[in-house]
Amino acid sequence: MLTYVFPGQGSQHVGMGISLFDEFKELVKNADDILGFSVKELCLEDSSARLNQTQFTQPAIYTVNVLSYLKKLNETGRKPDYVAGHSLGEYSALFAAGAYDFETGLKIVKNRGELMQRAKGGSMAAVIGLTKEQVDNILRENHFDGIDIANLNSPKQIVIAGNKELINRAKSIFEANEQVQLFSVLNVSGAFHSRYMSDAMSEFEIFIDRFAFSPLQIPVISNVFARPYVDSKLKETLVSQLTSSVNWTDSIRYLMGRGNMEFVEIGPGNVLKSLIRRIQAEAEALIINEENLDDGKIERRKMKSVPSFHVNKGSQTSNEADHHMKIVETPKIVPIDLGSSEFRKDYNLKYAYLSGGMYRGISSEELVIKMGKAGMMGFYGTGGKTLREIEKAIIQIQNSLTQNQAYGMNFIHHPYNLDHEEKIIELYLKYGIKVIEVAAFVTITPALVMYRAKGLKKDAFGNVIANNKIIAKVSRPEVAEGFLMPSPNRIVEKLLALNKITKDEAEMLVTVPIADDICVESDSGGHTDGGIAYTLMPAMIRLRDDMMAKYGYKKIIRVGAAGGIGTPSSAAAAFILGADFILTGSINQCTVEAGTSDAVKEMLQQINVQDTEYAPAGDMFELGAKVQVLKRGVFFPARANKLFELYRRHNSLNELDKQTKSQLEERYFKRSFEKVFEEVQKYKPESEIQKAEADPKLKMALIFKWYFAYTTQLALEGKEESKVDFQIHCGPALGAFNQWVKGTKLEDWKNRHVDTIGEKIMLETAEYLNYKISMLMKG
Template sequence: MSIPIMEVEKKDSLVSDEEEKASGNVNYGNISPASLGSVQFKKDYNLKYAYVAGGMYRGVAGKEMVVKIGKEGMIGFLGTGGMELSQIGAAIQYIQKELSLGQPYGLNLLHKPSDLAMEEKTVDLFLSYGVKNIEAAAFLSITPALVKYRVQGLTRDQSGRIITVNKIIAKVSRPEVAQAFLSPASEKILSKLMDENKITPEEAGLAKEIPMADDICVEADSGGHTDSGVSFVLMPAMIKLRNEMMEKYQYHKQVRVGAAGGIGTPEAAAAAFMLGADFILTGSINQCTVEAVTSDTVKDLLQQINIQDTEYAPAGDMFELGAKVQVLKKGVFFPSRANKLYDLYRHHNSLHEIDEKTRLQIQEKYFKRSFEEVYNDVKSFYPASEIEKAECNPKHKMALIFKWYFGYSSRLALSGSEESRVDYQVHCGPALGAFNQWVKGTDLENWRNRHVDKIATKLLIETAQLLNQRYSTFHNYSLSEFKSTDNKS
C-alpha cells in the first residue's frame, strides 16, 4: 500500500475524455502546503501543516520555539534531554499559558538507559501536567515508563473503539525498534505496572489492542543521535513493516510514518513526501534560528557551515554502548577529542593504563582541570550506586570521568564561552549546510532573520511549488511521448 503525497477528496477523473488528455489542459498545480501529508495526522494533532519541529537536547528546542511553531499550525517538541525536572515543569507551564486550548505542542522524552528512574520521573511529570503528546527518541526497546505514559487513560467509545489520551511519536532508524513501537505493550511490562498499581487492569487489557506509538518517524542521517541511515533505504522498508504490522494486529487506526533527517531544502522535503511520508520532521535547521536556546556564538558558527562541516562523535549519554551523535566539525575540536576519549576507553581498563603524556594532554587541553577535580564533580552528579560501582571498577570510573567532558562541552556551547570555543559540542546534521546554501543571498542568510515558523512555512510553500512543477514536467514529457508515438503510428 502506497501513501499519497497529499490526501484530498478523489474525483472520478481528472479529464473527461482522451482528447482533453492529449490537449495538455490538465491542472497539475493543485498541491498546496496545507495539502501535503496525512489528513488524519493533521486532524489528530490539530495541525494546519504536516510539519513537526523536533526536540533538541538541553532545551535548545525551547519553550519559545514550541509556542512559535504551535501558533502557526504546526507542532514543536520541547527538548527535555539534559534538563532538570524543575526546568521542564516551568517550561510546560509557560507553553500551556501561551498556547490557546487546542493549539498543538509536545515534549521530547530522551531514553536514559543508565537512569531509568529519571526517565520514569520525567514521564510522571508529563502526566501530572496533562501533556498529551511526546516524541520518544533514542529508545532501543520499550521501557516501563513509556508503557505507563501510553496506557494511562485508555477507554472505549460507544462504538467500541479505543480512545488513546496520550500520543507517542517514536523516532526510529532500525526495523527492530520500529517493530517494537508498532506492537502492543508486552504482557510482562503490563503485569509489572499493574502489580505496582501504576495502571488499572482495564487499561492493561485495552493496551493489548493498540500499538505503542500513534506514529513512527523514520530518522535518517541527522544531528544528534544517529545510525547514519539513508531515507531512500529506510522509508520503503519501514512503510512495508508498518503495513505488515497493521495486518498482523488488525489495528482500527492507521499508524502514520513520517520522515526526518537531512530535511533542509524543498528538494529534500519533496523527496520525503514522494517516498510516502505522512509528515516531515526538522531539527538541525531550527537550531540556527532566533528562537533556539543556544548562544549567538554557536549560531554564528552554524550560519557559516556547508554540507561537509559535520562529523560523528560518541554520544555522551550512551558512551559505553558506542552510540554516535552527529555534531558540528567546522571551527571546533570536539569531534576529534571525543573520539579520542572513546578510543582510550575501549583500549584501556583504567586511567592508569594510559600513558602519562596523553593523560596530561587530556587534563590540560580537554578538561582544563585534573582528573581528581573532574571526579569530584562527577560524585556530586551521579547517584551513590554509580559512584560505588566506579570505586570498585576502574574502567567504569574512567567512563564517568570521560563522560563529564560531554556535559562540559555542551554547557560551553550553550553559554557561548569564547575562550573554550574549540570544545563546543553542537548537535547538527548536514541538512543545515544545505539550508544555508538554499537561503544564501536572501534575507534568511542571516540567522537573526530566521524564525522557526517562517522557515517552516517557506519550506512547505516551496516544496508544494516544486512538486507542482515536477508533476507538470512529467505530464509534458508524457504528452510529448504520446504525440511522438501517435505521429509514428
C-alpha cells in the first residue's frame, strides 16, 4: 500500500517548486490573486525576506505541496491509499483527498498563517533523546506547568511550546539530563500547537465555518488523533489542530499497522522521510481493532464513561511479528471531545465549559466578556443588583461581544417578590437576552414561563423551536422535575388571561420543557443543598431520560455538572459521570476579572478544602436555606448561624435578653437595632415596612437580614478593619484549585484570568483522562 505524506512549516527554502510554477500557470495565477503577491517570486527569489514569516510561509508551502501532488498524479496516474501531513501539511493532504479545491484550501491556509503570525511572545524547542513520558516527567517535576507538548515527531524527538521565559528556563534543566542529545530553541514567532493558540483557534473556527467541505475520497490521517478523519468532524478537527499536539509518531505507527506500507514525501525537502525512518526503527506498529474501522475511518469516541479496551494477546504469528503487533489503542481525547458537541453547537462554544453567575456582580461584566471572547460562556451575577445596574451591565456586555460570542445572565429566585422577577424578565426580553442561568428556584414562577413563551416559534416543519434558552441549576430531583416538565397549566392560563402571552405561545408551551438544559449542582459555594455529585448525577440523568420519554420531547435536554469542580481530576469525574457540560463558580471568584475586592481575593488565595462552612442565606433567611461561605479568618458563619437560631427561637427583638442584644448591636451590627431599621426603610418598599411594624417577627427578620447585606458589602469594598465580618460565598473547589496551582504562576490571584483557568482545566482534563485510560490499558 502507498501513503503520500506532505511536509509543513520548516521545510521551506528558496528555490522550492522551481519546476512547477510554469507547468501549472492557471493555478499559480489564482494563487497570486488570492494572496495579493507572486507566490513564484516568493519561493524562487524571496527578495523581501518573507519566506520564513509564518503568514507567507504557510500559503507558499501549501501551494508547492499541491502542485507537487498534481505533478506526481500526472506522472504515475495512481492515487495513494492514504495521505497524511505534518501540521500545515495536513491541508495539502485534505486537498489530495478531495475535501476542497485548491483555491478554497489556499484561502483557509492564508487565514491560518495570518492568525498564527499574530501569536507573539511564544517559543518552541526541540528535545532530542527523550521520550514523551520522560519530557512530561521533567516538566512536571520542575513545575513547568505553562509548557505544552507541541509535536511528537518521533519517539525521541519531542517539541515543546510555551512562553519564551519558560522555554529559556527549561533549556538548562533539559541539557543537564545526560540522555538529552540536543535541546534546540526553534526560530518561530509563537508557541504553536499549544494552549497559547486558543485566541487564534477561536477566530479560525469562525472563519472556517463559512466553507463547505466534500466527503473524503482517500483516508486522511489526523495529527490530532493519529487516526483517519471523520467527514462529519472535518472542520472541528482542523480547528482543534491549532492547540493540539502534532501526533506524528502515532500517525505513522497507525499507517505501519495497516499493512506493508510505502511512504512517499510530496513537497519540498525530505524532513518527513527522515522522521519516518526513525519511527520505523524505534517504534512498533499500531494494530487497530477492525471493528472500530469503517473504510479507513474511525469515529471519535465521546467520553461518557470509561471505555472498554481490547488487547491482542497470545503468541504472534509470523505475519503479526512482521507488523510488530501491539496493544490496541483508542483515539486521544482532546478538550473539544469533552461533554456534548450538540451543547457546544447550540450555544456557539469552543468547550462545554461555563462559569456561573456569582451574586452582586462578582461574576462581573469583565468576567463575562472575557469568557465570551475565549469561546466559552459566563453568566453575569444579577443577585442583589438593581434593575438599573443589571441594564447597565447588559449594555456593556452586548457592546463588547460580537453576535457569535456567547454570554448569559443569571436569574435568581425572589420568593417574596415575584413582581421583581417579572421586571427582570421584561428587561431581558427588551434587550434580547437569549440565555439565562436560573438559580435557587424551588418552583416554577410566572416570570420563567413568560420568558420561555416569548422565545418560542415554529420552523418550516411545524416543530417548536426555543430561542430563549434556560439552563436551570438544580440540586434536588423534585426541583429538577419541575424544569423537565412543560409549563404548569395554571400559570399559562393566568398569563394568557392577563395578555402577557399569546394564544399561540400558550399552545407551544405545552410541547416543550421549561428548561433546555439542567445543571446538577452538588456541594458548592453560595446557595447549596450540600449534595454529592456521585449520587446526584446518575439520579438526575435517569430522571431526565424518564421525563423525555414521558413527554416525547424531540430535542434532548442536556445534563451538566456544577459544584466542587476546581481541578482537572474533578472535571474528569464530572464528565465520566455523564455530564454534557461543566460549570465552575468558586474558582472564578479569585481572578482578576471577579467583581470583588482585592482583600477578598488575597484571603481566598490562601484557603484549603476545609476552610468553608454553611451559613443561612440572607435572601432566604426565613426559609432556613443555606449558603456555603468562607470560614477561615472570619466570624461571619458563626454569627450568621447565631442570628438564625435567635430568629427561630424568638418571636420579637423584645424577647432577647440584654446581654444578647448588646452583643448583636455592638459586635455584629456596630449600631443599634433602631439605626439598622432606619437603613432598612431606605431600600424596602413602604408596604413591607408597614407589615413589619405590625409584625414583630417580620421586623426582627428584616433587621437580622440587614446583617447579610452589610457583611456582603464589607467584603465587596474590602474594608480591612471589618475583615472578620466579611461574607464570602465559596465552596471547597477553590481550596482544591489552590493546591493544584501551588508553586506555579497561577498561585498568585493576580495572574488568574477566567479564560486561562477554563482553558487550563479543559486541556488538562483531557490529558488526565488520556493518562488514566493508558494506565487502564496497561492493566
